[in-house]
Each structure stands twice: as structure tokens, then as C-alpha cells.
Amino acid sequence: MSSTILITITSLSVLAFVSAVILYVVAQKFKVFEDPRIDEVQALLPAANCGGCGFAGCRNMAEALVKADSFEGLNCPVGGASVMAEAARILGKIAPVVDPTVAVLLCNGSPEFRPRTSQYDGASDCRISHSLYLGETDCSYGCMSRGDCERACAFDALHMDTATGLPVINDDKCVSCGACVKACPRHLIELRKKAKKDRKIYVACSNCDKGGPARKACNVACIGCSKCYKVCEFDAITIKDNLAYIDAKKCTFCRKCPTECPTNAIIELNFPPRKPKIEVQAETVNG
């Protein structure tokens, strides 16, 4: 009886020792060196795995940062400048200054401005609606209100407004990861440079039709009349395919173009109210 126990213990101990030696040798032989800085950088990143940097997840981004010769083209929009600066400090590199951006919807076609001409009752998915026909209104460029962007947002920053049928973006929560930009089959969401006090001036329209059909489909469509282009002193506005675009990097927020726009397609947000004189002028222009 005692010999059985002894044999068992001995044989198992020998087996354990031999296995340990083999495992040790194999571990040394096939050891993969991993830069410890990858772990360090990864710990800094927000762990959102949102893909906003263009990589599959934060780990891949950390690897790319450690491998990269310079930080050019690499940016974590969620972490922002502070995280990038800290990563740069660890890796002994310089983080380029990247302007923080925020998602902006380039459509203002609520039912009030853009009358419904048909009713869609297929699967509630923008991609399907977009591939099926021009949409519930005569505008084949505008929002289809099926909420693909809302489902794509992992930060609770974007919600569909049931009254207007348009997504509303919460600037405080938006981390500018770009998931909604990719989700929108009509490319209606743009990541625009953030300004102080969340001020924004942009053309809330994506309609490339000529003025007539665009205006007929939607009251607040950009008709490509070039009035804003003429009034802009800073070369910030370009007109392409009957559609105006304001470059956020050049715009100085002089607030001249919104009053000039005959269809109110240019939206200004988070500004103090205009002085009475300008308001009167604005009314006559908009009249």
C-alpha cells in the first residue's frame, strides 16, 4: 500500500519536472519580444475600441503608435490632445496639434421644410431605403430618418428626433469617432472643426440638384446661388455641383453668409442674438 503511494508520488514528480524543463526550454526558444511600451500606451488610450483612429481597436492603435516614426496621421479623437501628448512623452516623440472635431448633420429636411411624397414601409434601415429608391421625399440626397447613425453611435451622442425625423448630435458626448459618418449611406454627417463655445456655421444641405428641383423638394435646400460665396471675404466658401460648402478651417464666424442665404440653408448655432439692426435686415432678406 505504502509503496503504491510512493511510486505515484515519485513518478508524478519526475513527470512534472521533465514537463517543466520542456516548457521552460520551449518558452525561451519561442519567446516573442513585445515592446513593453505598447502596454503602457494602451493603458493611456480610452479603451473604447470605437475605431475612430482608423484601427480595429485601442491595442492596434497602441502598436501603431509605438512602431511609427512620427505621430503624423495618427490621432485618437476620443482621448484628444491630452492623451496624445502623454503618449508622445512616453515614446519620446512630438504629437502634432490636431484640431478637435465634432459630428455635424448636413441636412435640415424636417417634414416642415421637405414634404413627404411617398411612404416607405420596407425594413427600417437607411441602407435598404437608399438602395431602393430616392426616398420618401423628392430630395434624393437628404436624410432618410431610419436611424442607421443612431445605431452606429457607441457613445450615446446621437439620437433621432421623432418630430423632425433627423438625428440630433450632442456636442458634449460626441467624441468624433466617425462611426456615424461611415454608417450614413448618403454621407450626410461631417466631422467639422470644433470652435469655442461650440459655435458653428455650416451649410445644412447636401442636395446637388439644380436650384429649381432642389428648392421644389425642400424649402431649406442649398440652391447653389453663390450669394454666400460672393459675400465671404475669407475664401472659405466653395460651390461645387450646385452646393455650397464652408471650410471650417477658413471660416472666421463673421456671420455674413447666413443672412445672405435666400433659403436659410446656412445654419449658425450657439451665437449670441444679433444686434437689432442686422435682425431687421435678416428678416427682409429671408422674407
Next chain:
Amino acid sequence: MLKTFPKGGVHPPENKITADIPIEYLPLPESVTIPLSQHIGTPSIPAVNKGDSVKTGQVIATGKGFVSANIHSSVSGKVNRIDFALDSTGYKQTAVFIDVEGDEWIGTIDRSKEINREVKLSSEDIIKRCFESGIVGLGGATFPSHVKLTVPSGKKCEVLIINGIECEPFLTSDHRLMLEKGEEILTGVSILMKALKVEKAMIGIENNKPDAIAHIRKLVSAFTGMSVHPLKVKYPQGAEKQLIKALTGREVPSGRLPLDVGAVVHNVGTAFAVYEAVQKNKPLFERVVTVTGKSLSKPGNYMARTGTPLSRLIEAAGGLPGDTGKIINGGPMMGKAVINTDVPVVKGMSGVVLIPREESVRDEIKPCIRCAKCISVCPLNLEPYLLMTLSEKGLFERAEKERITDCMECGSCSFTCPASRPLLDYIRLGKSSVIKMVRERNLK
């Protein structure tokens, strides 16, 4: 026991209310809108300008490249403008707007009523004439017919199959055409046989059209090499691959063409159009459209010029019923709802179905219960429930492996789903995304 295809299929209520109503010529409208893309392939290039006078049958747009088709004016009058117009695809496309003045046909068209059965043209000339006359597949797919008639070297066509199935519910345009223009159709079949250099033609007709079967059987004895085959009623038997399987027992492999098994399929409507083009020199600018619906007061089969607004057809059929929920271009299974009644008649429009509101509303979407009914009805051996999920999640590479591009969009899965899941909606999305993905990959 009648023949049919072996796997899958459904039997929706037939509702062929217009089967006994003879074809009626629709009066000319005041103006027509003729889209420049009425076929699969490259859109045609306009050959007229604003203000030009055109005659009925005159070429107004020429086909660009091999897979394209000429488009002819369906009326005589003045070109009002060339502009974007909403057509039955649901998108705005370039179209020629013509104001109608009289009805003056170009001189080369033989307008006599007598049937000319003697085929004088050679095989090459027939194919050339089909291209010039803008003949496309009139079963609904609108694939340019001259492409299908051109047999590539190394392949051989052994049998011509004529599709008189009309398996879509409601539609009766092919049925009426077989009854009223039987001899013309069979002459068209002999022309197609000559073009393809085949000795054998099989005409498939579903068994719910006994009068058409009897009529064509009676006529077919006067022609050589043709035979009529009644088939068991099952949707989607009118699909090319299913019809080949049902008639010849041959299965077209995934991703291959009917010609790979030695068959070419043409619709009876196409055969009639080919007859008119070859024997009467008349290009394709009118077709039979079934206008039907349970609430319509005077449903019927109308010979309509292309470009005629749908509103004129509906007017002729007794006016738009108040309870209309959807107006469908094509049959209720594969057709697509149109946005308004200004949409013009195009070459591929076999019917217009008006569905009452309560029948047009989709049921609430419920969770999949894994009953596998969609799998058992899929005639192409696909797994629709899986393809839907893959498309929904954007897993297009996996969807490609599951052969999503084989789907012909017959809608049997959506029709049969007890949970009313939008299977086909998502499969279509996945299919188009996979096709796009493959094209981009091939470019690299």
C-alpha cells in the same frame, strides 16, 4: 404527373382577374416621357435634341456598347426637352419628353395586318435587326436580346426555351398575347431558332392557362421542331434556371449562364417583338401591360406605347380606386412599388397592380423562430434567414461564401415567413454590397 422544378417554390393566390379580357389599344397620350435606360446595361445616348420633330419608330437614343439597346420614339411629335424624370426604378434618370402631334410612323414599318411567316434574313441579320430595333427581354429583366442570341465561340445552343409561364400572380399580358398573337409568336420562335441555329424549341406554359396551351398546341403543328409543354403551377417557374430545370432536367450551375447547359430562354413577349422587328421592321415601342387590382372597376390588358404615364393606364382601367395603398410595377411578388402615377410605361413593364391599402401594409416584424420555411421554399438552395442576418450585420465576405449572389430575388422566402421578417429586403442589400465588393476586389 406534370413537370416542374424540384426544389422550393410557393403557390401564391393567382388572382388572374384579367385572363379573359382581350388586349385593347390604349389611346395616345398628349405627351410621353421615354427614359433612356429601359434595359440592363449601359444607358443609351440621346440622338435627338430639344425642338426636333420625331416620327413613331424613329431612333431617339442609341445603345452604347454591346450590352445596351436602342430606344425609339413611341409617338410622333416634338421633343419638348431632355431632362431627369422619375421612372419606375424609383430614381430620377435622363428621359426624352415628347409632345404628341398626330401619329405618323416612319415609312419603313410594314403596318399591314397579314402574318408573314417566311423568314428571309440570315442569322447575323436577325441579331443585327434585334439590336437596331431595341429588343430586350420582355419578361421583366429587360436584358438586351441580341446579346442572348449571340452564342460565343466554344459554346453551343442545343435547345431554345420559350417562356410562357407567367407565374406572377395577377399578370396576364403573356397569356393574352399567346391567345391573340399565337401565330406571330410562333413565327418569332422560328426566327429565334434560325438566329441561334437550333433545331429544337420547347414552349413552357403553366397549367393554369389551358386555353393558351390548347391554342398554341393547335398552331405548333404547322411549325417544325417546336413542342408545347404544360407545367405544374408553381412560383417562380418563370425564372430562367427553374424553367430550364423543369423542361430539360438540366441544372445551371451557380454563377454560370443557361448557355453553359446548352439552353437559351426567351419570353413569349420577346418572341412577338422579334417577329414584329424582323418581319414587319417595327422597332419595340409598345407592349402589353396588364392593369389590374381587386378594387379597379375595369381592369384589363392594354397595348401601350412606351413613355405613356401610368395615370393614363389607370384612367383607362376605370380610374384610381380610393383605397389604393400601393401601385406596383410588375407582379406582386417581384414588382416594385412606384412613387407616383406620372411614372412612364417602359419596355420591361408587364403589369401594373393596384393593391388596396389594408392588403399593402406589411405585418409587424417578429423574431425568427428557426422554422426553416424560408430554406425549404428557396428554389436556389440558399439559406435566406442566414443571408439576412449576415447582410444586417455587414458580414459581406461570409455572405459571399453563402452564395448570396445566386439569389434571384423571387421573394418566396419573404412570402412564406410566418414572422413577416424582411428577408428579401436585407438579402437585396447584401447582394448589391457583395457585387460591389467583388467588383472592387477585381479592380485591384
